[in-house]
Amino acid sequence: MSTDTQTVENQKMAIKDYAKYHRMHKIKWTAETISGMKMPEKRKLGELLSMVQQGDTIIITELSRLGRSMTMILNVLQALLDKGVKVIAIKEGYELGDNIQSKVLAFAFGLSAELERTLLSERTKLGLERARKKGKRIGRQLGEKPHRYKLTPYRAKIRRYLKEGRTVNSMADEFGVSWLTMKNFVTVNIKVKPLPKLTEEPKRHGHPTYRELEYFRTHK
Numbered sequence: 001m002s003t004d005t006q007t008v009e010n011q012k013m014a015i016k017d018y019a020k021y022h023r024m025h026k027i028k029w030t031a032e033t034i035s036g037m038k039m040p041e042k043r044k045l046g047e048l049l050s051m052v053q054q055g056d057t058i059i060i061t062e063l064s065r066l067g068r069s070m071t072m073i074l075n076v077l078q079a080l081l082d083k084g085v086k087v088i089a090i091k092e093g094y095e096l097g098d099n100i101q102s103k104v105l106a107f108a109f110g111l112s113a114e115l116e117r118t119l120l121s122e123r124t125k126l127g128l129e130r131a132r133k134k135g136k137r138i139g140r141q142l143g144e145k146p147h148r149y150k151l152t153p154y155r156a157k158i159r160r161y162l163k164e165g166r167t168v169n170s171m172a173d174e175f176g177v178s179w180l181t182m183k184n185f186v187t188v189n190i191k192v193k194p195l196p197k198l199t200e201e202p203k204r205h206g207h208p209t210y211r212e213l214e215y216f217r218t219h220k
Contacts, residue, residue, distance in 0.1 A: 011061040018059060018090050045076065054084030062091035074109045081106065151175060151185045159190055 008031050019027055030048045045066070052058065058080060060066065067073045077096065080087050086097035096102040151158065154175060161171055172182035 011065070014061050014090055015059050018088075024057075024059075049076070049079055052080065052083060052085045057086040057088060059088045059090065061089070063089045063094070070109065074106075077109065078106065150177065151182070152189070155189055158186065162186070162190065 012029070012031070015027075018024075030045070048058070063073055063077075066076045077087060081096060081098075081102065084098065086095065088095050094101075094105065096105060158171060158175075168182050168186065169179055172179045175182065177185075
């Protein structure tokens, strides 16, 4: 179940009526009001997917409760069917499991998902083409530098850290960016002297070299 609290209660009532009519017992509820646009692993649905086992049955009021796109719904359904879990969608009247109807529907859903992706791609291309014809600039021009970096507001703080002898790696961890992003920001935005020639070959492990500190201590 999903969306707002009132809708959740309405869905719960419909599921209770269905379960009672079909004499289903030992019902466990999973309800959430978080947006269906989020990926399943970021919702309670993700917990449900990891918890269910072969032979279990999941009842929903309608398939749209599983996601907000056909692709997302198909992925969730496929994950459940692969685990041997039956899915019942009350509104559509579907009972999806290990049967011919389910396989046909899964195939149809797959075609729908592919069509959805194609149409979305085409709409995006048409939108960009219309924007270009109107003279709108799309994206950043080749070789153009961005006017603002994520780290720009922290320029003074980073400069102070450099004077204190902080390494690029430690600063990258603090500001939540990659080592390369931090190094590029320092190189472009904080003037430094050329890297002095090393007497030893630096280690090739993708992290700052052991002489990195001396490099950034020489900045102006």
